[in-house]
Amino acid sequence: MSSFSPQALRRWQRFKSIKRGYYSAIAISILIVLSLLAELWINNRALMVKYEGAYYFPTYGDILPGETFDLDYKWETNYRALKRQFKSEPNSENWVLMPLIPFSPNENDFIEGEYPPYEPSLASGHYLGTDMSGRDIFARIIYGFRIAIVFSIFLLSVTYIIGIAVGAAMGYFGGAFDLFFQRIIEILSNVPILYIIMIVASIITPNFWTLALLLAGFSWMGMTWYMRTETYRENAREYVQAARALGAGHSRIMFLHILPNSISILVTFFPFSVVGGITALTSLDYLGFGLPPPTPSWGELLQQGTTNLEFQWIWASAVGALSVVLTLVTFVGEAIREAFDPKKYTFYE
Amino acid sequence: MRYLFFIAVLIMPLLAQSKTLPKDLQWETNNSADTWADPNATKGGVFNDYIISFPPTLRTIGPDSNNSFRSFINANKMGLVSFHPTTWEIIPEIATHWAYGADKKTVYYKLDPAAKWSDGKSVTADDFLYTIKFMRSPHINAPWYNNHYTEQFEDVSKYDDHTISITGAVARSKEELHYYYGLGPTPEHFYGELDGDWVKKHNWKIVPNTGPYQISKIKKGKSVEFSLKENWWAKDYRYNKGRYNVNKVVIKVIRDDNIAFRHFEKGDIDSFDLVHPDYWHNKAKGKLFDNGYIHKVLFYNDMPRSASGFFLNMDKPILSDNDTRIGIAYALNFEKVIKTVLRDDYERLNAFHEGYGDYSNKNVKARPFDLEKANHYLTKAGWTEYNGSGIRIKNGKELSLEISYARKEHTDRWTIIKQDAKKAGINLELKLQDATAQYKTVMQKQHDIAAMGWSTGFKPAFWQHFHSDNAHKPQTNNVTNFDDKQIDDLIMEYRFETDTSKRIALSQKLEQMIHDSAAFIPSFKVSYTRGAHWRWLKFPKVPGTKTSATLYSPFGNGGVFWIDSKMKIDTMAARKSSTRYTPVNNVYEQFKVTQ
Numbered sequence: 021m022s023s024f025s026p027q028a029l030r031r032w033q034r035f036k037s038i039k040r041g042y043y044s045a046i047a048i049s050i051l052i053v054l055s056l057l058a059e060l061w062i063n064n065r066a067l068m069v070k071y072e073g074a075y076y077f078p079t080y081g082d083i084l085p086g087e088t089f090d091l092d093y094k095w096e097t098n099y100r101a102l103k104r105q106f107k108s109e110p111n112s113e114n115w116v117l118m119p120l121i122p123f124s125p126n127e128n129d130f131i132e133g134e135y136p137p138y139e140p141s142l143a144s145g146h147y148l149g150t151d152m153s154g155r156d157i158f159a160r161i162i163y164g165f166r167i168a169i170v171f172s173i174f175l176l177s178v179t180y181i182i183g184i185a186v187g188a189a190m191g192y193f194g195g196a197f198d199l200f201f202q203r204i205i206e207i208l209s210n211v212p213i214l215y216i217i218m219i220v221a222s223i224i225t226p227n228f229w230t231l232a233l234l235l236a237g238f239s240w241m242g243m244t245w246y247m248r249t250e251t252y253r254e255n256a257r258e259y260v261q262a263a264r265a266l267g268a269g270h271s272r273i274m275f276l277h278i279l280p281n282s283i284s285i286l287v288t289f290f291p292f293s294v295v296g297g298i299t300a301l302t303s304l305d306y307l308g309f310g311l312p313p314p315t316p317s318w319g320e321l322l323q324q325g326t327t328n329l330e331f332q333w334i335w336a337s338a339v340g341a342l343s344v345v346l347t348l349v350t351f352v353g354e355a356i357r358e359a360f361d362p363k364k365y366t367f368y369e
Numbered sequence: 370m371r372y373l374f375f376i377a378v379l380i381m382p383l384l385a386q387s388k389t390l391p392k393d394l395q396w397e398t399n400n401s402a403d404t405w406a407d408p409n410a411t412k413g414g415v416f417n418d419y420i421i422s423f424p425p426t427l428r429t430i431g432p433d434s435n436n437s438f439r440s441f442i443n444a445n446k447m448g449l450v451s452f453h454p455t456t457w458e459i460i461p462e463i464a465t466h467w468a469y470g471a472d473k474k475t476v477y478y479k480l481d482p483a484a485k486w487s488d489g490k491s492v493t494a495d496d497f498l499y500t501i502k503f504m505r506s507p508h509i510n511a512p513w514y515n516n517h518y519t520e521q522f523e524d525v526s527k528y529d530d531h532t533i534s535i536t537g538a539v540a541r542s543k544e545e546l547h548y549y550y551g552l553g554p555t556p557e558h559f560y561g562e563l564d565g566d567w568v569k570k571h572n573w574k575i576v577p578n579t580g581p582y583q584i585s586k587i588k589k590g591k592s593v594e595f596s597l598k599e600n601w602w603a604k605d606y607r608y609n610k611g612r613y614n615v616n617k618v619v620i621k622v623i624r625d626d627n628i629a630f631r632h633f634e635k636g637d638i639d640s641f642d643l644v645h646p647d648y649w650h651n652k653a654k655g656k657l658f659d660n661g662y663i664h665k666v667l668f669y670n671d672m673p674r675s676a677s678g679f680f681l682n683m684d685k686p687i688l689s690d691n692d693t694r695i696g697i698a699y700a701l702n703f704e705k706v707i708k709t710v711l712r713d714d715y716e717r718l719n720a721f722h723e724g725y726g727d728y729s730n731k732n733v734k735a736r737p738f739d740l741e742k743a744n745h746y747l748t749k750a751g752w753t754e755y756n757g758s759g760i761r762i763k764n765g766k767e768l769s770l771e772i773s774y775a776r777k778e779h780t781d782r783w784t785i786i787k788q789d790a791k792k793a794g795i796n797l798e799l800k801l802q803d804a805t806a807q808y809k810t811v812m813q814k815q816h817d818i819a820a821m822g823w824s825t826g827f828k829p830a831f832w833q834h835f836h837s838d839n840a841h842k843p844q845t846n847n848v849t850n851f852d853d854k855q856i857d858d859l860i861m862e863y864r865f866e867t868d869t870s871k872r873i874a875l876s877q878k879l880e881q882m883i884h885d886s887a888a889f890i891p892s893f894k895v896s897y898t899r900g901a902h903w904r905w906l907k908f909p910k911v912p913g914t915k916t917s918a919t920l921y922s923p924f925g926n927g928g929v930f931w932i933d934s935k936m937k938i939d940t941m942a943a944r945k946s947s948t949r950y951t952p953v954n955n956v957y958e959q960f961k962v963t964q
């Protein structure tokens with residue numbers, strides 16, 4: 021903590037004191053970590069198999085064909101079936117350790133004699149039920165969350181890097197450069213992004229990266245205005261002039277002197293940008309212009325839910341997950357905003 | 370001399386028109402076929418229906434005209450003759466009699482002098498001559514039609530105001546002559562001389578028609594209303610008795626099937642087609658059905674089935690090999706899709722041409738899901754090694770293919786196919802595209818596997834789908850790039866054969882060869898239509914015909930139902946007071962095909 025400035029420490033203390041935001045931050049971090057490790061607790065591959073004295077760890081890496089366990093097929097082992105088989109063998113030394121939720125998000129699990137979607141049930145192991153094609157909703161929600169949050173953070177990094185660089189340059193150089201980019205930004209802001217994505221999606225099937233870059237290409241402008249005004253203000257301060265007098269270059273002044281002093285405004289935007297990213301991906305998926313099927317996605321789940329309102333568990337799961345995550349992130353955002361609010365420390369003489 | 374030439378130019382068109390009929394024509398008509406409506410049907414009432422989107426234009430030709438609304442307009446255009454929906458006999462429409470020329474290319478028609486346009490003008494031979502002129506005009510901006518009417522029609526001649534002949538480009542069997550060369554009339558008095566503005570000018574014009582209904586009100590973006598003509602010229606004709614009973618047909622725009630279904634439950638729409646298993650089993654249930662306010666109907670039909678399934682692009686290196694294709698066919702678990710998400714409601718389609726009577730080869734059966742056979746053929750084709758994800762490789766190349774499809778409701782089907790194909794070491798990537806984009810991909814022949822279906826025709830049509838003339842080039846219907854000399858010869862033989870039994874033999878042989886190539890892997894068929902309607906919608910004893918694709922079509926070969934207005938009031942009141950009627954679940958098996 022010693023490397024942080026007293027001001028940063030004060031903000032941290034303030035943030036911690038806002039309980040709602042602080043605990044939301046902890047919760048969301050746990051969720052992110054859990055989702056990044058999703059393969060270890062939601063998967064149709066076993067965590068560990070002991071077979072004829074040898075141990076297998078199938079979670080990551082290449083598939084283990086059924087032949088590995090002397091089954092009569094070459095494709096990937098069905099570990100749930102294998103577990104049942106080992107259990108039914110008396111005095112067997114072999115065992116299978118399955119993850120907590122033994123389904124993969126893309127796997128259709130059909131129950132003989134019944135038609136999907138299946139209701140939530142403890143007996144079947146589908147705690148939130150399945151979707152219209154028999155895929156476990158809980159698995160799809162967690163994997164969908166992972167994709168949404170990674171997408172959102174990636175999107176945000178790209179938009180911030182471009183937005184900050186352009187905004188700072190506009191504020192710093194001013195004049196014709198500023199005027200020129202203002203116009204560029206105005207033009208870009210008026211491009212209907214949804215249509216662009218629809219057109220692109222009809223030509224190529226967007227994947228994670230193309231979709232993120234496409235969205236970033238049309239949404240970096242928001243940040244520039246704040247950065248521009250902030251830079252204008254800081255630019256007139258004495259420390260900047262001092263740096264300039266010492267012979268510091270443009271980029272050094274912009275990124276090492278001005279940027280750290282205007283970071284607070286960026287940080288307060290951060291959680292709301294995360295919310296924006298998740299919402300954008302979800303709504304695109306909902307409309308069918310997002311990531312290609314069968315990628316697990318909240319938007320796609322929501323779409324299934326709304327077209328099949330009679331199966332409440334589908335839309336309820338999607339809406340529930342969305343509400344929880346968006347609320348948590350918004351709480352964090354509020355707390356950050358409050359922690360960075362200078363008013364608390366303003367002294368009047 | 371110049372003077373003479375002038376006169377010759379003047380009278381030449383007259384000479385051309387005053388053709389004489391061949392002497393030995395045998396005029397035929399048909400006033401004895403079975404009727405399929407109930408002559409005691411009550412007239413009156415309003416029938417409410419819906420469409421997903423408002424038509425971009427009311428034109429039935431030219432840019433944007435190929436939309437689903439066009440069928441409503443076209444169903445109110447009478448043809449020269451039509452086909453009996455159950456027996457396929459030829460029955461009169463605008464033509465009362467017809468006769469065949471010795472060249473096997475010409476049909477002569479006697480027009481009904483009573484036939485009238487909706488604006489009161491008589492339908493005459495000139496309206497048919499004008500159709501050709503109209504369809505060939507560059508101003509309608511429809512190159513396909515320009516070309517079709519130039520290449521397929523050799524001549525349309527007038528003998529007098531009510532007698533014409535149509536000569537097609539190639540000789541065909543009798544019924545096919547009517548099917549392929551049977552023109553409709555086009556109102557010359559309405560269109561007049563066409564000009565460059567034609568497309569724009571006629572976007573929202575209501576064109577005079579000859580059928581029972583005409584558009585009477587348009588609310589842009591909201592609804593289109595058709596009204597029954599007061600004194601429709603053909604209303605008392607044998608085959609029209611008891612049909613076209615409702616006074617008005619209102620077609621509302623409801624942009625989502627789910628929401629439309631809610632309208633149906635409210636009684637704002639009278640009927641709903643429920644072929645989709647999800648609707649039939651999950652949505653169409655509850656009080657409205659249990660209390661007998663809404664009746665459910667399952668009606669087996671017997672008609673050509675859409676050739677739907679996977680079309681393998683043989684120009685792609687992986688798919689150019691016959692054994693690989695057969696291996697893939699054995700690795701696609703359509704049976705599981707049917708058993709699970711399709712709830713056993715659909716059946717496996719067996720061949721490209723099914724439901725064409727004798728023309729269909731009933732010995733051709735689709736390859737079932739069989740991993741052993743898949744393994745056998747794929748191994749034979751050299752796909753012997755596997756990579757870390759369990760996908761087969763050959764010479765360092767993965768057995769990985771893209772399925773391009775256009776309907777997001779079908780994603781659940783293809784995910785099952787994908788999961789099970791993995792067991793055979795095949796990686797299938799799902800590529801969902803917008804319908805137009807998929808159409809473009811397929812027409813450019815850029816797909817690996819296209820999941821799609823073709824609309825049905827009159828008789829099996831091999832040339833467009835399997836002849837090498839159409840292979841390896843964009844914008845043709847040979848989407849598998851089928852290119853086989855032997856098949857080419859048979860197709861040409863089939864095309865020009867006029868003897869029915871020989872054609873049937875050829876058709877069956879071709880079907881077998883197509884099956885052997887595994888370029889087309891058939892998916893599903895539905896051998897019925899089903900739906901639900903409010904109890905005030907009344908039907909004849911048999912509510913449809915052999916070829917009814919829906920029971921609720923107010924126009925065309927449909928229009929047999931009627932509305933009991935008193936019962937509508939009673940039902941609505943009963944619904945309020947929760948009075949119960951007997952629930953109705955009718956199944957009609959008259960036209961069920963047993964295999």
